[in-house]
Amino acid sequence: MPDDKVKRRLTTVLCADxxxxSRLMEADEAGTLEALRRSRAAIARLVERHDGRIVNTWGDAVIAEFASVVEAVQSAIEIQQEISDQESAAPQANAMRFRIGINLGDVMVDGTNIYGDGVNIASRLQELADPGGVVISSSVYDQVHNKLSVGFDCLGQRPMKNIAPLTSYRVTLGGQAAGHASIPMEENRTPSESARAPRMGDRREPSSSTNAVSDWLGKLPRPVAVALTVSAFLIMINLFSGGHKIWFHWPVAVILFGAALRMVLGRRPEQDRR
Incomplete structure (x- = not known):
């Protein structure tokens, strides 16, 4: 393509896949093709609703572009929600789920097609997305993070094939990845993500074993419950501060003896009143 005919523009590229x-086609070719047609019709309608256009489709992939970054992200969220609703009745293993990547970048224009790194980055970002999820580049995040009522999880700089590492963000809705509520968490999840610590402010429910111990102590007489709690505390101090020298048995014996004595003395006046 001669240089004098190359046109460039800044645009927002959405790539869905x-x-x-291949697994879905192997399991049910006719059903998968019908679901793909249904999904593509929904994608085309929602892209048009947000003033975008479908640039290209091949196989199971869709490339679209938008003049507005905000409209592109809104379109992606609505696409994932509608496809999730369409596939809600399908068995989980056979449900069709798209991954979407969005990038704002410079592209080369050839007729109705677009080329260049701006498109390639969007394609690589969709590979980072969860099934039913949306991942955006930092250039998109800069434009939309304070304009949309959604959340964003920073994924850091991930290596991408033939693309220099760049910072990306996962779009979240209500604390979950967009369109991710009905997707098994173990699918397409890296070990590092699975082991990631909870974010500050997250609350964890107490474990069932902790609840059981608390309930059991609550049923005991107060002196016994206090004695057992203090004894357990002393045992833990002994074990973690130097288990080679056992000393906890003496104070624990005194505490338990005192609790038992208090129980016996507390019952005698009651028996005398009878």
């Missing part, structure tokens, strides 16, 4: 398409 079916997760596990």
């Amino acid at each position: 079916v997760y596990g398409y």
